[in-house]
Amino acid sequence: MSFLVNLALGLLFGIGLVVSGMSDPAKVLNFLDVFGTWDPSLAFVMGGAVVTAFFGYRIVLKRPKPVAANSFHLPATTGIDRKVLVGPAVFGIGWGLGGFCPGPALTATTLGAAGAYVFLPMMFLGMWLARMAASRKLAAATV
Template sequence: MTRIFSALVIGLIFGAGIALSGMANPAKVLNFFDVAGSWDPSLAFVMGGALVVTAIGYTFVLKRKAPVFDRLFHLPTRRDIDRPLLAGSAVFGIGWGITGFCPGGAIPALGLGYSDAWVFVGSMVAGIALARLARHTMAARAAGKAV
């Protein structure tokens, strides 16, 4: 129960930060990408502030032997840059640039009443499902199994 409550509090803090900074507003995000027009640099400051807080947090947290609610830290072990990473990054960036939403900003935007966020989140869930299905199908074909 403590683990769920902690996740709830952390999610509320994150969502409040996204909402207060205006990053749940797709127009504000799209203005960041509009360098030749109505450029708004505030997204860079929000991201920079988040990086500073994260770097400080990781410095203290990773000195512990284990996280508070788990047996061990689940950190990425792969360091290579492969095709799925590049493709996923490209799709993420294109989607963010077209819609003004990223997953972190779209979820709080649901609660703020942005109707476009519902379309984005639904499309995101469908895209995740399709990507998993495609990956499963390709893995099955590579293993020589009928799909």
């Protein structure tokens, strides 16, 4: 059941990305080009997401448990550390250079965007390298 719920939500998210034009890397790059061909539409999409999440979390977290799971999976820590600062910085640099973030890159493959076929393998390679580095750090700490 959980798989089907996640699949349906992922499809809804993907459709939203395509309908809003956020799967087009040119739209993202134009948003980042403040002194050139600036396109503020991404700010409206992000603003809509922030407002929805703000109210959505407050409503959902009042429930005793999620609809499709036994419990909520919330972060154990709320502090800001190096990972919280470096991770988004690397994400933002990759987003600015490639014009993609993971969700839109996946949907862009269905639209035949050539850049997505380069971006996705590099994204998966980066994720793999990050996990390898984290596991080596954990192994070194336990020795």
